[in-house]
Amino acid sequence: MEDIGKDILVRASQGDMRAFEDVYKGSSSFIYNVAFRIVNNREDALEVSQEVFMIIYNKLKTFRFESSFKTWAYRITTNTSINYAKKYSRVKTVPFEESLGEGAVLSEAQSRMEQEDQSQLVESLLGELNPDQRACVVLRDIQGLSYEEIARVLNININTVRSRLKRSRERLLSVKKSPAWADGQGGVVL
């Protein structure tokens, strides 16, 4: 996320649309991408991002600069996305076996990882997790936040962050370890 100056945030909080557009330009990419990975499809990510920016627009006047704008925006984005994912739970993901293709093998998956577009594979992996686990994985593995930062953003205990990440990774390993996967049929054991 680009650095957004305090003066821009103050002007935006007073209803200055140009300043708010600057806030949007500086934060839309990370907000859309976090929302996209948590709700795990484009249409819902668009809807959630709209909701997030409306919350930011309406609540910016109450923002007291006690935490960074980034942490605040992360919190709004993850909470809105998790709530949305739990409420509608219409995750339209490609099943893991489909994302790898017929007769896929691990080496093929690894070679795909090196391709430019990893989106489908990541969508299918994230689709295996529940919204809370997905939020932790997105914040840690895609956004690169520390455990402490994740705990602050999600307003949960650091040990909860740890246990959610552990369960997520165990889940991802178990999906890939399924017998059908091992014999090359690409099946997923749930």
Add this chain to the structure above:
Amino acid sequence: MKKCDIFKDLILTDYIDGELDKNNKASIESHLFECDECRAFLKEVKDKAGLPFQKVLRQPVPSELWDAIKQNIEQEIPVTAPLDVFIDKLKGLFVFPRLVPIFASLVLMLLVGTVTWNTMQIRQTQDKDQAEYLVSLLSPTSILAPSGNNDPATQIEHYFL
């Protein structure tokens, strides 16, 4: 719990995320050096649960997002603006919103203290007045002294005296 299981738990979380302190990190690394099973597990975790996410590309933001937000804001402004302005002005009266409960408690305490003090003062005055009145009733001068010419009892007393 097996020693390897403990290390595997750490590998799944703190170790691959770089959250371990120097001592614990060194302890895991010395174990990894001698344990094939844990080394293979680390590789599996990195390859299957870490790498795909680390290489993910950012999605471009759809161009219609800003237009939709702008439209929402324009629709919202006329409806909520007057109320928002009023609430903002109200909030503006309190520079430090977190201190409001403390100020409110102080004002309440001051108010209760003042009322209690006034009540005590009034009671003291009343008690003093009552005491003076009783003393005046019991004093010999008040008993013997004529209270007025129109009092028949006093007139009779004066006649016999």
